[in-house]
Amino acid sequence: MHLRLLPLLLLCLFARCQTKTGMPNANQTRPAYALAIHGGAGTIRKAEMTPEEDAAYRAALDTALTIGESILRGGGSALDAVTATIVWLEDCPLFNAGRGAVFTHDGRNELDASIMDGSTQAAGAVGGVTSVKNPIRLARAVMEKSPHVLLTGRGAEQFALENGLDTVPPEWFFTQKRWDALQQILAGEKKNAPQGRFVPPNSGNPDTKFGTVGCVALDREGHLAAATSTGGMTNKRWNRLGDTPVIGAGTYASDDACAVSCTGHGEYFIRYAVAHDVWARMAYGGLSLREAADQVVMKKLVEKGGEGGLIAVDKDGNIALPFNSEGMYRGYARPGERKIMIYKAE
Amino acid sequence: MHLRLLPLLLLCLFARCQTKTGMPNANQTRPAYALAIHGGAGTIRKAEMTPEEDAAYRAALDTALTIGESILRGGGSALDAVTATIVWLEDCPLFNAGRGAVFTHDGRNELDASIMDGSTQAAGAVGGVTSVKNPIRLARAVMEKSPHVLLTGRGAEQFALENGLDTVPPEWFFTQKRWDALQQILAGEKKNAPQGRFVPPNSGNPDTKFGTVGCVALDREGHLAAATSTGGMTNKRWNRLGDTPVIGAGTYASDDACAVSCTGHGEYFIRYAVAHDVWARMAYGGLSLREAADQVVMKKLVEKGGEGGLIAVDKDGNIALPFNSEGMYRGYARPGERKIMIYKAE
Numbered sequence: 001m002h003l004r005l006l007p008l009l010l011l012c013l014f015a016r017c018q019t020k021t022g023m024p025n026a027n028q029t030r031p032a033y034a035l036a037i038h039g040g041a042g043t044i045r046k047a048e049m050t051p052e053e054d055a056a057y058r059a060a061l062d063t064a065l066t067i068g069e070s071i072l073r074g075g076g077s078a079l080d081a082v083t084a085t086i087v088w089l090e091d092c093p094l095f096n097a098g099r100g101a102v103f104t105h106d107g108r109n110e111l112d113a114s115i116m117d118g119s120t121q122a123a124g125a126v127g128g129v130t131s132v133k134n135p136i137r138l139a140r141a142v143m144e145k146s147p148h149v150l151l152t153g154r155g156a157e158q159f160a161l162e163n164g165l166d167t168v169p170p171e172w173f174f175t176q177k178r179w180d181a182l183q184q185i186l187a188g189e190k191k192n193a194p195q196g197r198f199v200p201p202n203s204g205n206p207d208t209k210f211g212t213v214g215c216v217a218l219d220r221e222g223h224l225a226a227a228t229s230t231g232g233m234t235n236k237r238w239n240r241l242g243d244t245p246v247i248g249a250g251t252y253a254s255d256d257a258c259a260v261s262c263t264g265h266g267e268y269f270i271r272y273a274v275a276h277d278v279w280a281r282m283a284y285g286g287l288s289l290r291e292a293a294d295q296v297v298m299k300k301l302v303e304k305g306g307e308g309g310l311i312a313v314d315k316d317g318n319i320a321l322p323f324n325s326e327g328m329y330r331g332y333a334r335p336g337e338r339k340i341m342i343y344k345a346e
Numbered sequence: 347m348h349l350r351l352l353p354l355l356l357l358c359l360f361a362r363c364q365t366k367t368g369m370p371n372a373n374q375t376r377p378a379y380a381l382a383i384h385g386g387a388g389t390i391r392k393a394e395m396t397p398e399e400d401a402a403y404r405a406a407l408d409t410a411l412t413i414g415e416s417i418l419r420g421g422g423s424a425l426d427a428v429t430a431t432i433v434w435l436e437d438c439p440l441f442n443a444g445r446g447a448v449f450t451h452d453g454r455n456e457l458d459a460s461i462m463d464g465s466t467q468a469a470g471a472v473g474g475v476t477s478v479k480n481p482i483r484l485a486r487a488v489m490e491k492s493p494h495v496l497l498t499g500r501g502a503e504q505f506a507l508e509n510g511l512d513t514v515p516p517e518w519f520f521t522q523k524r525w526d527a528l529q530q531i532l533a534g535e536k537k538n539a540p541q542g543r544f545v546p547p548n549s550g551n552p553d554t555k556f557g558t559v560g561c562v563a564l565d566r567e568g569h570l571a572a573a574t575s576t577g578g579m580t581n582k583r584w585n586r587l588g589d590t591p592v593i594g595a596g597t598y599a600s601d602d603a604c605a606v607s608c609t610g611h612g613e614y615f616i617r618y619a620v621a622h623d624v625w626a627r628m629a630y631g632g633l634s635l636r637e638a639a640d641q642v643v644m645k646k647l648v649e650k651g652g653e654g655g656l657i658a659v660d661k662d663g664n665i666a667l668p669f670n671s672e673g674m675y676r677g678y679a680r681p682g683e684r685k686i687m688i689y690k691a692e
Binding site: 116121122123127128146147148149150151152153154155156158159236237238239240241242246247248249252266267270271272273276277280281283284285304 | 462467468469473474492493494495496497498499500501502504505582583584585586587588592593594595598612613616617618619622623626627629630631650
């Protein structure tokens with residue numbers, strides 16, 4: 001290409017890279033750290049939340065941000081920040097991950113989690129574990145102490161025992177709210193399908209919530225990390241895994257561009273490799289984080305019928321929190337900046 | 347951009363899209379069909395194969411191509427072609443998938459498979475099944491008869507029973523060669539790690555083979571499909587899943603660009619979302635199939651230390667079969683064209 005065309009080409013690229021909305025980093029220099037979290041997306045309407053519930057979720061998200069931020073402010077790694085933040089969110093019974101996870105068709109809690117280190121692209125994931133207190137710690141142990149990326153079911157639990165992770169009895173994960181949600185769906189199934197015909201999870205349910213927790217971080221050294229944890233879908237069967245334990249679908253991180261954690265109707269996030277797609281649109285398409293995340297969540301997923309959202313941070317500290325559902329529990333923090341949101345118009 | 351620059355831009359794009367090596371479609375028009383298969387990559391040296399072994403593998407690959415080709419030639423769908431081809435490769439004891447699968451540390455056969463329809467991007471996958479004769483049929487049933495994409499372990503087997511898939515006793519999958527391979531590794535572990543310390547699969551083993559079978563196809567309607575099936579790594583533990591059941595890592599298909607099936611050291615293929623990465627380099631980077639596949643396998647994976655290869659077909663009928671190991675069982679067919687290869691220099 002002629003050299004005299006170069007300025008014009010650069011101008012075009014620059015114009016493409018401008019963000020339309022979102023939380024661009026106001027400083028031109030990279031912030032000392034950046035952190036974003038989510039607690040799931042779905043049909044979350046202000047009119048249906050009591051002020052107490054609203055306040056409880058905001059307080060929980062605030063505490064989670066404080067935990068991650070304190071590590072990053074002290075010079076800790078993005079990997080440690082996302083791990084500690086997710087551990088706290090797993091232990092908090094408000095969210096569908098760890099304690100407070102939804103129940104399977106058989107009345108069990110089957111937990112999935114994954115983590116990825118943007119600096120090395122090492123990754124660890126677990127699917128369908130039932131006795132490990134913090135699945136995200138197990139995902140990290142898989143990453144650091146095994147030659148593998150993805151372990152499942154009893155084998156993953158055996159690995160947890162061999163590596164001294166905390167295990168708990170099934171009742172640790174129990175919450176009345178999630179149990180009642182399963183009973184309600186089972187009663188509906190019985191009524192609508194008296195011959196025992198299977199009704200797909202969430203089918204025809206206008207009140208879908210895709211409970212998941214996620215965290216992405218940029219640390220002082222410029223390293224990125226992402227982590228995601230979930231109990232999956234209420235009434236799930238057949239040891240179904242969603243996008244959370246699938247690296248490239250629910251979680252992705254690479255220091256050259258961004259870190260991403262997703263929440264939503266997992267099957268769609270797997271088919272479109274959503275987390276990796278955000279990365280690829282930046283890496284190969286030259287898009288900004290905001291453009292890449294918006295195109296995937298607000299355009300591609302909307303066209304395909306995939307409900308949900310994601311959180312992402314790029315190597316310059318920009319943050320994107322797009323979702324195409326009615327709400328998403330979410331928040332972010334950078335030096336001197338903190339915001340927590342639940343509904344669309346905030 | 348000025349309109350007068352358009353021809354120049356198109357010229358640049360055209361120049362980028364030229365393939366350097368490989369099997370470009372000689373006709374300028376899309377062929378009636380295109381089909382490619384693999385039977386695993388790894389340390390496959392001519393000097394170590396008897397003429398009988400060499401001939402047996404070539405004959406098996408030839409039969410597999412004939413099965414897929416007959417469906418495509420008759421106007422059948424890419425999806426049906428990849429399914430039937432993989433079923434045959436699973437039943438053939440030469441390859442590490444279905445009958446002939448490698449053994450886990452515990453002396454079992456745990457099978458993984460996935461399939462993706464490029465026309466709808468529907469996908470199905472199963473991980474760690476032990477009693478289903480043809481895991482690829484189960485992956486397709488997950489895609490077509492469940493609301494899910496990924497089922498694992500006993501749950502996946504329960505789904506197989508509910509959907510009337512053929513089940514077999516464990517001895518169906520037994521082959522002496524694979525059993526002996528496990529015993530050899532276990533003996534090595536015992537010798538090298540007398541305290542029972544774990545030796546990662548394939549660590550320090552110069553004779554690695556990443557057995558998998560895969561098939562990609564383009565049909566008369568212009569639809570693409572990809573399918574992959576494997577027994578995983580010899581001596582694997584903890585219900586480890588590799589890239590085969592991970593949509594985006596081991597398998598991907600989208601009619602707008604290409605269909606991809608991978609074979610190799612699965613953990614690397616998961617971390618770099620290899621199958622989706624080939625698609626993304628075409629979709630966002632404007633590369634040709636050959637360029638995209640070569641950049642991922644011969645550059646990115648080589649730099650990262652990830653051994654293996656892949657097969658891919660694009661919407662114009664071009665085929666790429668790159669691998670960075672010593673050999674890969676592979677072949678392809680288009681109208682009037684058929685080639686079967688094992689080693690590098692063929």
